[in-house]
Amino acid sequence: MKHKTFFWFILPTFLAMLIFIFLPIISVVLQSIHTPHENVLITVENCDPFGCKKVTSIDHEATKKLNQSDPLGKFVGLDIYFDRGHLAIEKFKLIWNNSENIFSFIKSLSNLPFYKAVFFTLTFTFTVTPTMLLLGLLIALGVNSISKKLRGIVIFFSLLPMIVTPLIGSIILFWMIDSRGIIGNLIQWLFDDPNLSLKASTTLTWIMLIVYGVWHAIPFSFIVFYAGLQTVPKDQLESAKIDGANKFEEVIYIIIPHLMPLITFVTLMQLMDNFRVFEPIVGFSAEAHATSLSWIIFNDLGGETRQLSAAATSSILTIIGVIILLSPVLLRTWKDFKFKK
Amino acid sequence: MNLIKYTFLITSFLFFLIKNSFACEIKARVSVVGNEFPAIQTVGAGAKKCKGAEVKTNLTADHQKINVAGMSSEPAEYTSAIVANTSIVALLNNDLIRPLDDLVKKHGSKLKKNQLITINDKVMAVAFMANAQHLVYRKDILEKLNISVPKTYEEMLSAAKKIRTSGLAKNPIGGAYKAGWNLAQEFNNMFIGYGGKHFKGNTPEPNVKSDAGKKALNMMKSLSEYMNPDFLTHDSNATNAEFRAGNVILMNMWGSRAATLTDADGVSDAVKKGMDIAGPMTVGGGDIPASTLFWDGWTVAKKISDAEAEATFIAMMNAIDPSIIKDDKVRKQAVWLLDGYTPTDAARGVFAAAKMNTTPYPMLPYAGLMHSAIGAEIADFMQGKENAKKTLSDIEDAYRAAAKEKGFL
Numbered sequence: 001m002k003h004k005t006f007f008w009f010i011l012p013t014f015l016a017m018l019i020f021i022f023l024p025i026i027s028v029v030l031q032s033i034h035t036p037h038e039n040v041l042i043t044v045e046n047c048d049p050f051g052c053k054k055v056t057s058i059d060h061e062a063t064k065k066l067n068q069s070d071p072l073g074k075f076v077g078l079d080i081y082f083d084r085g086h087l088a089i090e091k092f093k094l095i096w097n098n099s100e101n102i103f104s105f106i107k108s109l110s111n112l113p114f115y116k117a118v119f120f121t122l123t124f125t126f127t128v129t130p131t132m133l134l135l136g137l138l139i140a141l142g143v144n145s146i147s148k149k150l151r152g153i154v155i156f157f158s159l160l161p162m163i164v165t166p167l168i169g170s171i172i173l174f175w176m177i178d179s180r181g182i183i184g185n186l187i188q189w190l191f192d193d194p195n196l197s198l199k200a201s202t203t204l205t206w207i208m209l210i211v212y213g214v215w216h217a218i219p220f221s222f223i224v225f226y227a228g229l230q231t232v233p234k235d236q237l238e239s240a241k242i243d244g245a246n247k248f249e250e251v252i253y254i255i256i257p258h259l260m261p262l263i264t265f266v267t268l269m270q271l272m273d274n275f276r277v278f279e280p281i282v283g284f285s286a287e288a289h290a291t292s293l294s295w296i297i298f299n300d301l302g303g304e305t306r307q308l309s310a311a312a313t314s315s316i317l318t319i320i321g322v323i324i325l326l327s328p329v330l331l332r333t334w335k336d337f338k339f340k341k
Numbered sequence: 342m343n344l345i346k347y348t349f350l351i352t353s354f355l356f357f358l359i360k361n362s363f364a365c366e367i368k369a370r371v372s373v374v375g376n377e378f379p380a381i382q383t384v385g386a387g388a389k390k391c392k393g394a395e396v397k398t399n400l401t402a403d404h405q406k407i408n409v410a411g412m413s414s415e416p417a418e419y420t421s422a423i424v425a426n427t428s429i430v431a432l433l434n435n436d437l438i439r440p441l442d443d444l445v446k447k448h449g450s451k452l453k454k455n456q457l458i459t460i461n462d463k464v465m466a467v468a469f470m471a472n473a474q475h476l477v478y479r480k481d482i483l484e485k486l487n488i489s490v491p492k493t494y495e496e497m498l499s500a501a502k503k504i505r506t507s508g509l510a511k512n513p514i515g516g517a518y519k520a521g522w523n524l525a526q527e528f529n530n531m532f533i534g535y536g537g538k539h540f541k542g543n544t545p546e547p548n549v550k551s552d553a554g555k556k557a558l559n560m561m562k563s564l565s566e567y568m569n570p571d572f573l574t575h576d577s578n579a580t581n582a583e584f585r586a587g588n589v590i591l592m593n594m595w596g597s598r599a600a601t602l603t604d605a606d607g608v609s610d611a612v613k614k615g616m617d618i619a620g621p622m623t624v625g626g627g628d629i630p631a632s633t634l635f636w637d638g639w640t641v642a643k644k645i646s647d648a649e650a651e652a653t654f655i656a657m658m659n660a661i662d663p664s665i666i667k668d669d670k671v672r673k674q675a676v677w678l679l680d681g682y683t684p685t686d687a688a689r690g691v692f693a694a695a696k697m698n699t700t701p702y703p704m705l706p707y708a709g710l711m712h713s714a715i716g717a718e719i720a721d722f723m724q725g726k727e728n729a730k731k732t733l734s735d736i737e738d739a740y741r742a743a744a745k746e747k748g749f750l
Binding site: 035036037038039041043044045046047048049050051054055056057058060064074080083084085091111113174178179195197199200202284285286287288289299302305306307309310 | 403405406409426431433436455457460461471519520521543544545569570571572573574634636695703704705706709710713720721723724726731735741742743745746747748749
């Protein structure tokens with residue numbers, strides 16, 4: 001393509017990216033290095049149905065003047081990044097110096113909200129992604145080998161978990177796994193422990209969220225791999241059979257290498273998807289046991305306190321996390337591209 | 342022909358008269374956001390009866406998450422927010438609601454003085470009901486086991502022990518202990534009951550790392566041992582469901598929800614007949630109840646035109662017209678602060694709370710930050726992951742970080 005043609009071809013996409021991705025990120029960065037001005041506090045008399053009393057309140061006139069003179073707020077640099085709600089540098093050092101071994105270090109660190117969220121987010125991402133890749137491939141191979149008459153209906157049912165809205169799916173499961181729900185009761189009966197509750201234990205809550213994550217994500221990898229399987233060259237499979245390869249060797253030496261680009265694609269998408277895990281935590285009311293980076297942002301933004309700077313900082317840290325997470329895959333793709341050239 | 346003409350004229354004149362004397366007429370849009378419990382549903386429906394312009398309501402449990410954003414735009418999406426003494430703070434902090442003195446003078450003749458919420462001598466909200474958490478219990482079960490109605494949390498514990506050993510209920514205590522706002526509210530109750538003060542004097546400096554804090558946490562832990570093991574996921578709706586199902590015998594519940602508790606479908610007669618209400622409990626030998634007093638009221642947005650503000654005021658006044666409590670169903674829904682209200686049986690709990698000098702929830706600009714910090718940090722303690730001292734210093738650290746960011750420390 002000529003450079004000029006390429007320029008006109010890419011311009012609309014580039015503009016859209018500038019407006020919808022680049023500018024918002026700049027605004028979030030700005031927000032994360034500013035905080036609201038210090039409130040001017042005054043003592044006033046409040047009266048309500050229960051009587052009057054002197055309380056502290058905000059002097060709006062004085063605070064407004066401060067805001068008008070400097071509408072962005074107070075510049076604080078990286079203070080918010082380093083405070084207890086985020087990277088907690090001071091606490092981190094303290095815990096590092098006081099911990100005897102790596103386990104007690106991780107345990108103390110997970111008491112801090114940001115690290116607690118990072119630990120769960122990473123555990124979720126690195127268990128759900130490989131599991132759903134493997135199971136998706138197995139289901140695709142299974143569906144590919146059943147009779148053509150049955151395939152349509154089997155594919156439909158395999159796709160159901162993805163059709164259900166994540167929040168709704170998790171709320172439905174939330175009631176099913178309740179200690180009085182159908183699954184919760186079944187588990188109590190299986191383990192013969194009437195006090196067993198999935199929602200009361202951190203480990204079980206994590207497992208439940210991961211199982212839900214896999215359940216919800218499998219259809220995506222399944223359908224991509226199933227489509228890929230339709231393009232596997234028949235002659236290669238036949239010659240493998242003649243050479244005496246069994247079914248397992250066929251999969252390892254022919255099908256998986258053929259599907260490799262698709263596997264990279266699904267991994268990339270799922271790493272990003274799982275890193276921003278959010279709905280199941282809300283749906284399962286799991287915040288006492290597991291929080292994620294996205295949940296922290298939601299929690300800071302919502303509620304009556306609305307900590308915008310904290311939410312902006314968490315967003316930037318999430319973006320940095322995604323970049324680090326994807327860099328190996330991106331690097332590999334870049335190398336392949338250069339090699340082909 | 343003339344006859345028809347006259348009849349038509351007279352009828353339309355009569356219609357005009359009726360419309361003006363009974364209905365509420367407004368000239369500009371009204372849009373209300375608020376919580377979803379029964380009394381507020383009634384108020385929302387009352388505002389909607391006004392004719393002449395559009396009246397919209399958005400009543401949801403998530404109202405606190407949306408009211409600030411919905412009133413910050415110019416013009417504001419919501420012309421009125423129904424709030425409590427907790428949630429008004431966010432609106433005051435962001436300067437989103439207007440003083441109502443002029444409108445009260447013009448249209449507020451039906452209001453009683455104690456309905457006016459004044460801050461620095463300006464009316465900022467109009468309260469219509471009072472609320473508090475108090476004991477809700479099963480009279481039949483307590484009588485069967487010969488247990489007197491608990492007046493303190495210590496008595497509640499011993500009652501729970503007896504009920505459990507009797508086998509009538511495995512987890513007899515209920516509580517809205519869902520991690521977050523609910524759990525923090527239960528801590529606030531208990532902390533105040535033990536004589537704790539959240540802040541040092543009139544400053545935003547935190548003060549929960551105290552003996553009262555430790556005792557409050559330990560009491561909550563002891564109570565939770567008699568609760569459904571899923572208690573950290575139970576809000577007041579889930580706790581009520583457990584009571585309706587007959588699984589919970591004793592619980593600290595909101596007055597606003599207690600009255601209509603057993604009205605739902607499928608509640609057994611035993612629960613319906615056995616349910617009773619008592620005042621809030623004290624704890625640790627203190628004389629202030631381990632509970633907080635709340636008012637619910639409505640506000641008018643600042644960033645709207647004066648015409649819209651007036652329409653909103655008229656519509657909301659119509660919604661809380663004293664005539665609404667003539668309906669027995671409505672009267673039962675809450676402890677109304679309206680003229681002519683006489684307490685129903687369901688109001689005993691909240692009345693007892695007011696009589697026992699229960700502390701009102703503090704209307705402080707930084708109270709919400711403290712509330713969130715408590716809600717986020719106590720869950721670890723309730724699960725036995727850390728001790729009370731660690732949790733209390735975690736609360737102070739989390740609060741300090743947030744208060745620093747918001748410009749209070």
